[in-house]
Structures are given as structure tokens and as C-alpha cells.
Amino acid sequence: DTGVSQDPRHKITKRGQNVTFRCDPISEHNRLYWYRQTLGQGPEFLTYFQNEAQLEKSRLLSDRFSAERPKGSFSTLEIQRTEQGDSAMYLCASILAGGGEQYFGPGTRLTVT
């Protein structure tokens, strides 16, 4: 257990539905990252926050995706109008700003049917 938690661990949804995932980072870590991993690939960067500010979004993050980190604590990632191509493992990681080692949560596996 790295101290990063994610909820839910699994989500099955029908195409066109909205889903929201939550990540709780290690408490003293002020940077939080979202990655997406599909089968046979390494995780790919989606977006990151320093405290409550979202500093960068990957071009992988279409307009259907939105992320928030209110008060610089937990973060949510919402996908609107899900598509089958959104099926993946969504991973959250946290790090101290200036630090090097990122610790991942257990991930949320999304299946869009």
C-alpha cells in the first residue's frame, strides 16, 4: 500500500454514460498526476495538479474529460459521454514538488460496454 487510494477500483458503464473517479494522494504530496494505461502499453500522462492548480493537460485528454482538485487535497477525473475507446486503467500518482519518485494508487479499471 503506497498511501495513494482510488475509488472505485472497477467501473463498468454503458457507452454514453458519465463516470467520475476519485484519487486521494499521500497527504503531504502537493503534486498529483493522472495517467491512463491500456493493455500492453505503459501508462500515459493525462494531467497534473500542483496543489489545486491544474498545470497541464495532455492532448490525450479530450473535451469529454475534466479533472479537479478542490482545496489541493483529493482529485476527481470525470469522463462525459463515455466511448468504448475510454476503456482502460486510470491511475493516480502523487509526488512532492521537486521530488522524483511517484507512487501510484491501485487504479480504477473502466470498462465501457
Place this chain on the structure above:
Amino acid sequence: QKEVEQNSGPLSVPEGAIASLNCTYSDRVSQSFFWYRQYSGKSPELIMSIYSNGDKEDGRFTAQLNKASQYVSLLIRDSQPSDSATYLCAVLDTGRRALTFGSGTRLQVQP
């Protein structure tokens, strides 16, 4: 486009042997490198970090870095069946400090 390349494997070694996993990266200014282990259906687990040229040892694991050749490797000594997993090489982007991952090498340790 910053890239990290790994042989997808599978790399099969007998129990007790040394497993050698390799990784190359494209961004010459990269300074921080990591190896993660990922069991099927689980999230990546950090096992080694390396920041300077040379070797870094931690238990049965040794990470090797050669910045001139843009090459990182991981050696696993006395391989055990429980080491069977996918090993991901990751390079830290110095700006946003996000990780760029290779696609991973699948290691199989045969009892």
C-alpha cells in the same frame, strides 16, 4: 516526442538466474530514471530509482545508468517465480515532472 523503448519480451529465465532488462530513451536532458514492476491487473510498483551514471544496488536489484548512451538497465539476481511480472522503465520529464513510460518487458521466471 520523447520516447522510451523496451523489448516487450517475454524474457524467460530459470529460477536462480540473473534477469537483465534494458531500456533506451530519447531525451538527452533526462536526469531521473525509474523501474516499476507491474503484476497483471495491478498498478505499477516503484522498485528502483537512479539519477547518476553507474550502478545502484538494492537487495537483489541493480539499476545501471549510462547517460552518454541513453541507456538504463535493471538486473535481478537470484530470480524467483514471484519476480514474474512486467517491468516498466520510466523517465521523468524535467519540466512538468510527469513520467514517460516504455511499454514494458514481460519477465517469466521458470521454476
